[in-house]
Amino acid sequence: DAGVTQSPTHLIKTRGQQVTLRCSPKSGHDTVSWYQQALGQGPQFIFQYYEEEERQRGNFPDRFSGHQFPNYSSELNVNALLLGDSALYLCASSLAGAGETQYFGPGTRLLVL
Amino acid sequence: GENVEQHPSTLSVQEGDSAVIKCTYSDSASNYFPWYKQELGKRPQLIIDIRSNVGEKKDQRIAVTLNKTAKHFSLHITETQPEDSAVYFCAAIQSGNTPLVFGKGTRLSVIA
Numbered sequence: 349d350a351g352v353t354q355s356p357t358h359l360i361k362t363r364g365q366q367v368t369l370r371c372s373p374k375s376g377h378d379t380v381s382w383y384q385q386a387l388g389q390g391p392q393f394i395f396q397y398y399e400e401e402e403r404q405r406g407n408f409p410d411r412f413s414g415h416q417f418p419n420y421s422s423e424l425n426v427n428a429l430l431l432g433d434s435a436l437y438l439c440a441s442s443l444a445g446a447g448e449t450q451y452f453g454p455g456t457r458l459l460v461l
Numbered sequence: 462g463e464n465v466e467q468h469p470s471t472l473s474v475q476e477g478d479s480a481v482i483k484c485t486y487s488d489s490a491s492n493y494f495p496w497y498k499q500e501l502g503k504r505p506q507l508i509i510d511i512r513s514n515v516g517e518k519k520d521q522r523i524a525v526t527l528n529k530t531a532k533h534f535s536l537h538i539t540e541t542q543p544e545d546s547a548v549y550f551c552a553a554i555q556s557g558n559t560p561l562v563f564g565k566g567t568r569l570s571v572i573a
Contacts (some may be wrong), residue, residue, distance in 0.1 A: 393560035
């Protein structure tokens, strides 16, 4: 039973660039949530995807966008990168209608220079 | 929206002692409360959770208690071991359609 996977594991970008992060949910899960975790902080909710649509969104600017594919995998895109976007980006998968339990992937550590 | 406060921010205990981490939440509609353990450089790992229709849940050395009236819940780790050293996060959620709201975390150090 495959767990949540993310790619890449690490990424270095410069200010103004764009980045795409990828997530494959746990086998059998259909909902993907994305979180940003700054150093020393708890994860902050970015958005959640279900049935290929953004269902909920946290307090993040439009530079952050996402997508969910028919196989339930998901992408997080960040445009016009800022130094403050440096963080660990986590995705979590869950099964809609089966409770709220979310399982996290290993994360992508993004460094913006 | 939901707000979760977590205390203490750091906690040091001797090996074998107990550790208690406390969280309060603001939204009375929240009904699911997971706890995650995050080791350095690794993913948050679900260690225990509790739903609002239960007051206490135990899994070996770990237990969680929930007081819905006071809107607080606590993590109890007994007989602590060095491998329990990590950052622990509490969270609250209303339903699967709403986001997990995390506390700021507690860095637990178990001293051998």
